[in-house]
Amino acid sequence: MKDLGLLQYFLGIEIAYEAERIILSQRKYVLDLLTETRVLGCKPAATPIDQRCKLGAEAGEPVDREMYQRLVEKLIYLSHTCPDILFSISVVSRYMHDPRKGHMDAVYQILRYLKSAPGKGLTFRRNGHVRIEGYCDSDWASCADDRMSTSGYCIFMGGNLVSWRSKKQSVVARSTAEAEHRVMAVGVAELL
Known part of the structure; x- marks a missing residue:
C-alpha cells in the first residue's frame, strides 16, 4: 500500500480542502459536458427549470432518444454534488422513453443553469x-x-x-x- 496524500479527484468529483471546510464539486465534469453539448458559449440561465414549465408527454416533435437519455444520465450523475438541479432532473427523466422537443429544451435549460456556476458544489464545515x-x-x-x-x-x-x-x-x-x-x-x- 502507498499513501497518496489527501484525496483530490475521484470519479469526476473534485475535493478541495480549505481552512475549516471541504468542498465537493464536479467542475471539470460540468465544463466537459457543456463543451460536448456546445452550450459553453450560450447565455447562462438563472434557474434550472422555469417555474411555469408544465411538461407533458406531448411536448412537440420527437428528438433523438439516445442523445436525450445520455444527457439526462450525465445530469443524474451530476446531482451527486449539485442538489439544486435534482427537481428539474426528476422532471426531465420522466420522459426518457419518448423525449420531445419541449423536454430537450428543459434539458438545455439545466445545462445553461450549470454554466452560470460550473464549480458549485457541496460544502462541509465544522459547525460545532x-x-x-x-x-x-x-x-x-x-x-x-x-x-x-x-x-x-x-x-x-x-x-x-x-x-x-x-x-x-x-x-x-x-x-x-x-x-x-x-x-x-x-x-x-x-x-x-
Whole structure:
C-alpha cells in the first residue's frame, strides 16, 4: 500500500480542502459536458427549470432518444454534488422513453443553469454541533400527465447537507395535505 496524500479527484468529483471546510464539486465534469453539448458559449440561465414549465408527454416533435437519455444520465450523475438541479432532473427523466422537443429544451435549460456556476458544489464545515435537521415539501398534482405529486426532502447533519431526494410520488394524492403527509413520512424515515 502507498499513501497518496489527501484525496483530490475521484470519479469526476473534485475535493478541495480549505481552512475549516471541504468542498465537493464536479467542475471539470460540468465544463466537459457543456463543451460536448456546445452550450459553453450560450447565455447562462438563472434557474434550472422555469417555474411555469408544465411538461407533458406531448411536448412537440420527437428528438433523438439516445442523445436525450445520455444527457439526462450525465445530469443524474451530476446531482451527486449539485442538489439544486435534482427537481428539474426528476422532471426531465420522466420522459426518457419518448423525449420531445419541449423536454430537450428543459434539458438545455439545466445545462445553461450549470454554466452560470460550473464549480458549485457541496460544502462541509465544522459547525460545532451534530444536530440533525430535515426539510420536506411537495408540489401537489404537478405532473400534467397523471396528476401525481412531486416530493422532495433534504437532511442536514451538523449544518451540512448529507441526504436529498426529489421524486414523483407513487400514488395520486387527493389534496395538498395528503401529498405533504406522504413526503413527511418519507423524510422522517430518512431521518431515522
